[in-house]
Amino acid sequence: KNQVEQSPQSLIILEGKNCTLQCNYTVSPFSNLRWYKQDTGRGPVSLTIMTFSENTKSNGRYTATLDADTKQSSLHITASQLSDSASYICVVSWMDSSYKLIFGSGTRLLVRP
Amino acid sequence: NAGVTQTPKFQVLKTGQSMTLQCAQDMNHNSMYWYRQDPGMGLRLIYYSASEGTTDKGEVPNGYNVSRLNKREFSLRLESAAPSQTSVYFCASSGGADSNSPLHFGNGTRLTVT
Numbered sequence: 283k284n285q286v287e288q289s290p291q292s293l294i295i296l297e298g299k300n301c302t303l304q305c306n307y308t309v310s311p312f313s314n315l316r317w318y319k320q321d322t323g324r325g326p327v328s329l330t331i332m333t334f335s336e337n338t339k340s341n342g343r344y345t346a347t348l349d350a351d352t353k354q355s356s357l358h359i360t361a362s363q364l365s366d367s368a369s370y371i372c373v374v375s376w377m378d379s380s381y382k383l384i385f386g387s388g389t390r391l392l393v394r395p
Numbered sequence: 396n397a398g399v400t401q402t403p404k405f406q407v408l409k410t411g412q413s414m415t416l417q418c419a420q421d422m423n424h425n426s427m428y429w430y431r432q433d434p435g436m437g438l439r440l441i442y443y444s445a446s447e448g449t450t451d452k453g454e455v456p457n458g459y460n461v462s463r464l465n466k467r468e469f470s471l472r473l474e475s476a477a478p479s480q481t482s483v484y485f486c487a488s489s490g491g492a493d494s495n496s497p498l499h500f501g502n503g504t505r506l507t508v509t
Binding site: 286314324325333381386388 | 438
């Protein structure tokens with residue numbers, strides 16, 4: 283069964299600290315992996331898209347890694363800011379189609395001053 | 396540049412009532428989607444439209460109908476609302492139907508069915 287599991291479910295960190303969010307997937311055939319940020323009351327916004335051959339991709343203070351062999355991805359946030367408080371959703375695409383997406387249930391991050 | 400606009404933002408229905416959720420995008424995207432988001436679960440695809448004039452069922456289509464009115468607009472209709480349809484509904488669009496096209500989401504419609 284195609285699944286995307288994220289951990290932890292929730293996380294609280296102090297402003298300025300770094301954190302890493304995890305995503306494990308059992309999706310086959312794999313096409314790409316995406317990370318989205320969803321602010322409370324808003325729709326998800328794309329952070330990165332990584333294909334099979336990409337190990338690392340950065341978007342400002344966000345760095346995503348992908349290990350296609352172990353089917354794991356991580357999202358590292360550097361020097362966190364209050365505005366990073368949001369849910370982070372891992373999404374895996376299969377069958378090379380934009381409507382064949384498996385969404386994780388997200389990690390809720392709270393950054394405290 | 397508004398992106399993807401959804402109306403209404405909030406709605407309360409009684410069981411058995413009907414309503415249509417509206418979605419419009421101004422990015423000239425070919426593909427549009429309707430998702431629902433429930434607590435503790437990932438987004439699930441209800442219906443999608445790969446291009447103007449076509450619609451297809453997603454993972455959870457029962458109880459819903461859609462209309463791709465034109466390239467910009469994609470509506471979702473609940474004919475007879477049920478409490479199980481209480482959810483947050485998101486419309487999204489993408490430039491293509493390939494997996495490398497990022498989805499652009501609206502800000503959702505929060506629907507409660509009593």
